[in-house]
Amino acid sequence: MTPSTVRMDPLTGQIVVISPSRIPPPPAFGPGHLPTVATCPFCPGHEHMTGPTIAAMEEGGAWVARAFANRRPGLRPEEPDHPIGRGLLRGHTGVGAHEVIAESPDHVHVADPRAAMSLAADRLQDLRRDGRFGAVTWFRNRGVEAGSSQPHPHSQVIAVPVAPSLLESVIAHQAAMPGLVQRLVQAARDENRVVWEGNGVVAFCPWAPSAAFEVWLAPTDAVPWMSLDRSRVDGLADGLAEVERRLHEGFGFCSHNTVLFDGPNRAVDAGFSWHVRLRPRLVPIAGFELWSGGAIQPIDPVHAAAVLRGFVT
Numbered sequence: 210m211t212p213s214t215v216r217m218d219p220l221t222g223q224i225v226v227i228s229p230s231r232i233p234p235p236p237a238f239g240p241g242h243l244p245t246v247a248t249c250p251f252c253p254g255h256e257h258m259t260g261p262t263i264a265a266m267e268e269g270g271a272w273v274a275r276a277f278a279n280r281r282p283g284l285r286p287e288e289p290d291h292p293i294g295r296g297l298l299r300g301h302t303g304v305g306a307h308e309v310i311a312e313s314p315d316h317v318h319v320a321d322p323r324a325a326m327s328l329a330a331d332r333l334q335d336l337r338r339d340g341r342f343g344a345v346t347w348f349r350n351r352g353v354e355a356g357s358s359q360p361h362p363h364s365q366v367i368a369v370p371v372a373p374s375l376l377e378s379v380i381a382h383q384a385a386m387p388g389l390v391q392r393l394v395q396a397a398r399d400e401n402r403v404v405w406e407g408n409g410v411v412a413f414c415p416w417a418p419s420a421a422f423e424v425w426l427a428p429t430d431a432v433p434w435m436s437l438d439r440s441r442v443d444g445l446a447d448g449l450a451e452v453e454r455r456l457h458e459g460f461g462f463c464s465h466n467t468v469l470f471d472g473p474n475r476a477v478d479a480g481f482s483w484h485v486r487l488r489p490r491l492v493p494i495a496g497f498e499l500w501s502g503g504a505i506q507p508i509d510p511v512h513a514a515a516v517l518r519g520f521v522t
């Protein structure tokens with residue numbers, strides 16, 4: 210297996226993982242070839258089709274959420290740990306981690322989202338102990354438009370040797386204004402952009418959404434790392450499940466990406482707070498988005514929040 214590398218874009222500073230192992234076998238990818246229960250590697254009884262179990266939440270002797278090594282990892286803990294490249298072309302070896310969490314034994318429905326989120330917090334906390342990793346995160350891709358080749362509910366945990374430039378930007382903005390995320394929560398309350406609230410977590414449509422019906426979830430108090438904010442893990446799981454339910458109800462199946470912006474693997478200023486962004490894939494990413502890193506999208510967030518609040522059943 211050719212080892213992965215992490216490379217820095219010399220002009221933007223963005224990190225890119227070059228991972229030859231992630232090239233999928235030709236017929237197994239695409240909407241016409243999605244696994245069924247019979248062929249799904251994430252369904253119970255098929256554990257041999259995935260990497261080895263790393264941790265699991267169990268109930269009555271059976272797993273309800275299961276973390277395992279990605280069969281085609283973008284980054285691996287076994288890789289050496291040192292910078293690569295020279296001159297303008299800089300990077301790092303592909304040391305890191307890439308894990309998958311099967312979020313439910315059921316192929317379609319997640320019966321216990323809290324167990325899956327608690328397992329994710331466990332895995333983040335464990336990987337953060339490794340000083341070779343610059344940052345660790347959790348994300349969930351749902352639907353082919355969101356880059357998922359597996360319909361079975363699952364999420365991923367990834368550790369990278371160098372913190373991404375976007376995360377560094379989030380850190381810098383919060384360092385300049387401690388408590389910034391909670392101020393954004395208050396602004397969302399003031400402007401009637403809150404969609405859901407419970408167990409110390411608020412879900413709201415952001416002032417400058419990068420996609421139609423984008424929703425952010427944030428804690429009511431600043432805590433740098435979600436994995437250390439255990440009292441709010443249930444609130445995050447409940448909020449995400451509720452927002453996803455409303456999106457699916459409103460738009461039919463709604464492909465989306467959910468991404469955690471956690472603190473990096475180093476100390477951060479007091480007042481830094483984790484937050485999560487759920488980005489529906491209703492509108493494709495196009496040229497303006499690639500140039501700006503932002504978006505052109507048609508829905509005002511106050512309207513989006515009203516629509517999402519209306520999808521309550």
Ligand SMILES: [Zn+2]
Pocket residue numbers: 245246249250251252315316361
């Ligand atoms: Zn399955």
